[in-house]
Amino acid sequence: MVELMCWEAIRRAHDEEMTNDPLVICMGEDIGVAGGTYKATNGLYDKYGPERVIDTPISENGYTGLGIGASFLGVRPIIEIMSVNFAWLAMDQLFNSAAKVRYMSGGQLTAPVVVRSAGGAAHQLGAQHSARMEKVFMGIAGLRVVTPSNPRQAYGMLKSAVRCNDPVFINEHELMYNMKGEVPDEEYFHPLEGSEVVREGRDVTLFGYNISVHWCVQAAATLSKQFGIEAEVVDLFALSPLDRAGIVASVRKTHRVVIAEEAEPVVGVGAEVMAIINEECFFELDAAPVRVSAVNAPVAYNHTLEKAAIPNAGDVVAAVRKMFGK
Amino acid sequence: MNLADKKRLLREMLFARRFEERCYEAYVERKIGGFLHLYSGEEACAHGVLEAAKKGQDYVITSYRDHVHAIKCGADPKKVMAELYAKETGSSKGRGGSMHIFDVEHHFMGGYALVGGPFPLAAGMAKAIKMKGDDDIVICFLGDAANNQGTFHESLNMAKLWDLPVLYVCENNLYGIGTRIDRSTAVIDQYKRVSGYNIPSTQEDGQDVEKVFKAAKQAVDHVRSGKGPYFLELMTYRYRGHSMSDSNAYRSKDEERMWSNRDPIIMLRDRLIEAGELTRADYKAMDTEVLDEIEDEVIAFAESSPEPRVDELQKYTLAENDPWVFGGGR
Structure with a gap:
C-alpha cells in the first residue's frame, strides 16, 4: 500500500491506462500544458504528447461530443470537465448521444467515454461554481455514474471506467483532491456497481x-x-x-x-x-x-x-x- | 463518371425517390409511426457526394433525414424499411426508428435527431481516424438550419485547429422546419460562414448530381490528402414538409414549381435521353423495376417481420456482462 492524494491516484490511473492502450487519450480545459486545474493530468502532456493529452477550447458540448465520436471508432477518451456546473453545457452530447447511441442503434454502436468532473461546494465559489449535479446524471438511462470517496476508489474506478464499454460519469469533489488515502501498489480495478x-x-x-x-x-x-x-x-x-x-x-x-x-x-x-x-x-x-x-x-x-x-x-x-x- | 455510372446513379436516385414516397404512403396507412422526414428532391446531394467517397469505408453521419444516406452507404433497404415499421429485423432492431437508422458494418454511423448534434461526433471520428493513421475520412451531412447551433462553431473550430479529416456537407434546403433561411440566419450563403475558421469551402448546385460529384471529388481529395476539414454547401430543396406533421403552408406554389422544374432525377434522365444513351421506354422499365422491388421485396420484408419482444425492452441500455463493471471479473 502506498499513501496518495486523490489527484495523485487519478493521475496514476491515467498514466497506467495510457501506457496500457495507445488509444486511451485525455482531453479537457487546461489539462495538458498547464497540467490540469486539480493536477489530475500533471506531466502527462510531456510524456504522451499533444495528440493524446489534448488541451481543448472552452467548448464543453463540442469537445465532449468530439470525445464521444472518437469513442465510436475505438478510442477511449477520458474527458475532464473542470466543474460540473460547466457539464450542463455538455449535457446534450452526454444525454442525447453517449447515453442513447447503444439503444437507438440496436446495440451496433457504443460510446465508451469517461467523463470526470468536479462537483460540490468548496470555499465561497458562488452559485455557478458550487453545484452538486449527480442527481441529474443518475437519472439518465444508458449512463453509468460513480463517485469516489477516497483515493483508492478514485484510482480504481477510473481504471475500470476506461475499460468498460459503457459511458461512465465520474463525479469527483473539489474539496477532495488533496485528501490522502491508501492505494494498492499493484494495479487495482474498482467495481462500477455495488456499495x-x-x-x-x-x-x-x-x-x-x-x-x-x-x-x-x-x-x-x-x-x-x-x-x-x-x-x-x-x-x-x-x-x-x-x-x-x-x-x-x-x-x-x-x-x-x-x-x-x-x-x-x-x-x-x-x-x-x-x-x-x-x-x-x-x-x-x-x-x-x-x-x-x-x-x-x-x-x-x-x-x-x-x-x-x-x-x-x-x-x-x-x-x-x-x-x-x- | 462514365455512362454506366450515370445510369446506375439514375436508378439509385429513382429508387431513393420511390422508397421515400412509399414511406409517405405507409405513414398515411399508419404502418410507420413517430416522425418521418423525407428526402424527396434532395437526392443528388447524398448520391453525388457519396459517389465521390469510398463506399463502406469512409464514415458517414447525418441528421434525422437519413434513410437515403444509409442506403447509399450500403444499408439493405429491406432493413431500413423494417426499422421504419418498428420491426426486430430493422437496422436498429426497431429501437431507433426513422430518425435513427444505423449501419455500422457499412460505416453509416447514424442519424441523430438533435439539430447540429453530429457536428462534434464527426470531428471525433475524424480524430480517431487520424490517431490510427488510416486514410479514411468522415462525411457529415447536415441541413442549413443546423449551422445556427453552437456545435457548428465549436466543431469547426476544433476540426481546423487539429486539421481533422472531416468533410462537412451542408444540404441547404432553405428552410429550418418552417422558417425560411433569411428569417433565421444573418448570413444566407452558408459557405461564407466557415471562412472565420480558415476552412476552405464552396457552394454548388445541389440538384445536378454531376456537379455535386465534381465538387465533392475536390472536397474529398482535399480532406483525404491530410489538409484538414472542408465545407461543401449544396443548394437544394425538399418537396415534402420538414416532417409528416408539417402543414407545408409556408412555401409558395411558385417556389415549389420552380424547384420541381429542376428535379435531380429528371435532369439526369433528360440529359441521358438527349445524349441518346437512354430512351423513355428504358426509363419507364427502370421505374417499374424499382417499384416492383420496393413492393415485392422491401415492403414485403417489413410487413412480414416480427416485432421486438417486450421482455427485451431494456436490452441495449448498457453493455451486457461487461467484466470491468465488476472490477475486471475478479
Whole structure:
C-alpha cells in the first residue's frame, strides 16, 4: 500500500491506462500544458504528447461530443470537465448521444467515454461554481455514474471506467483532491456497481457517497462514543445503477436509515434510496427514514450562508439523535 | 463518371425517390409511426457526394433525414424499411426508428435527431481516424438550419485547429422546419460562414448530381490528402414538409414549381435521353423495376417481420456482462 492524494491516484490511473492502450487519450480545459486545474493530468502532456493529452477550447458540448465520436471508432477518451456546473453545457452530447447511441442503434454502436468532473461546494465559489449535479446524471438511462470517496476508489474506478464499454460519469469533489488515502501498489480495478460497508453497525444505517461518506464516518464515531449508538456506514459509490441489494441488506440489519447528501433533497440520491427502501423492505423499518441534505437554494458567496446551506457531520449526528430521542 | 455510372446513379436516385414516397404512403396507412422526414428532391446531394467517397469505408453521419444516406452507404433497404415499421429485423432492431437508422458494418454511423448534434461526433471520428493513421475520412451531412447551433462553431473550430479529416456537407434546403433561411440566419450563403475558421469551402448546385460529384471529388481529395476539414454547401430543396406533421403552408406554389422544374432525377434522365444513351421506354422499365422491388421485396420484408419482444425492452441500455463493471471479473 502506498499513501496518495486523490489527484495523485487519478493521475496514476491515467498514466497506467495510457501506457496500457495507445488509444486511451485525455482531453479537457487546461489539462495538458498547464497540467490540469486539480493536477489530475500533471506531466502527462510531456510524456504522451499533444495528440493524446489534448488541451481543448472552452467548448464543453463540442469537445465532449468530439470525445464521444472518437469513442465510436475505438478510442477511449477520458474527458475532464473542470466543474460540473460547466457539464450542463455538455449535457446534450452526454444525454442525447453517449447515453442513447447503444439503444437507438440496436446495440451496433457504443460510446465508451469517461467523463470526470468536479462537483460540490468548496470555499465561497458562488452559485455557478458550487453545484452538486449527480442527481441529474443518475437519472439518465444508458449512463453509468460513480463517485469516489477516497483515493483508492478514485484510482480504481477510473481504471475500470476506461475499460468498460459503457459511458461512465465520474463525479469527483473539489474539496477532495488533496485528501490522502491508501492505494494498492499493484494495479487495482474498482467495481462500477455495488456499495461498500465502511463501518459495521447494528442500530442505524448511514448512507453516504463521495464527501458525505466522511460525515457519516465522523458521525458514527461521535454516536458510538457519546450516545452508545452503533451506526453502520454504507458508501454508495455507484449512483447509477444504485445497489438495491446492498441497500436492502443493511436496512434488514439495522432497521433505521439516515441518508446524507451534499445536494439539495429534491429528486436526489436520498429520495431515490428512500424509494428503493419503500419498494423493497418497507416493513423492515422501525423508524421513518431521514434525509440530511442541503438547503434548496443556490449556494451563496457569503461564507456563513454557504456553511448554513451545506450539511455536515454534526447534522448527521443530530438527525440520528432525533430518531432515537437522545 | 462514365455512362454506366450515370445510369446506375439514375436508378439509385429513382429508387431513393420511390422508397421515400412509399414511406409517405405507409405513414398515411399508419404502418410507420413517430416522425418521418423525407428526402424527396434532395437526392443528388447524398448520391453525388457519396459517389465521390469510398463506399463502406469512409464514415458517414447525418441528421434525422437519413434513410437515403444509409442506403447509399450500403444499408439493405429491406432493413431500413423494417426499422421504419418498428420491426426486430430493422437496422436498429426497431429501437431507433426513422430518425435513427444505423449501419455500422457499412460505416453509416447514424442519424441523430438533435439539430447540429453530429457536428462534434464527426470531428471525433475524424480524430480517431487520424490517431490510427488510416486514410479514411468522415462525411457529415447536415441541413442549413443546423449551422445556427453552437456545435457548428465549436466543431469547426476544433476540426481546423487539429486539421481533422472531416468533410462537412451542408444540404441547404432553405428552410429550418418552417422558417425560411433569411428569417433565421444573418448570413444566407452558408459557405461564407466557415471562412472565420480558415476552412476552405464552396457552394454548388445541389440538384445536378454531376456537379455535386465534381465538387465533392475536390472536397474529398482535399480532406483525404491530410489538409484538414472542408465545407461543401449544396443548394437544394425538399418537396415534402420538414416532417409528416408539417402543414407545408409556408412555401409558395411558385417556389415549389420552380424547384420541381429542376428535379435531380429528371435532369439526369433528360440529359441521358438527349445524349441518346437512354430512351423513355428504358426509363419507364427502370421505374417499374424499382417499384416492383420496393413492393415485392422491401415492403414485403417489413410487413412480414416480427416485432421486438417486450421482455427485451431494456436490452441495449448498457453493455451486457461487461467484466470491468465488476472490477475486471475478479
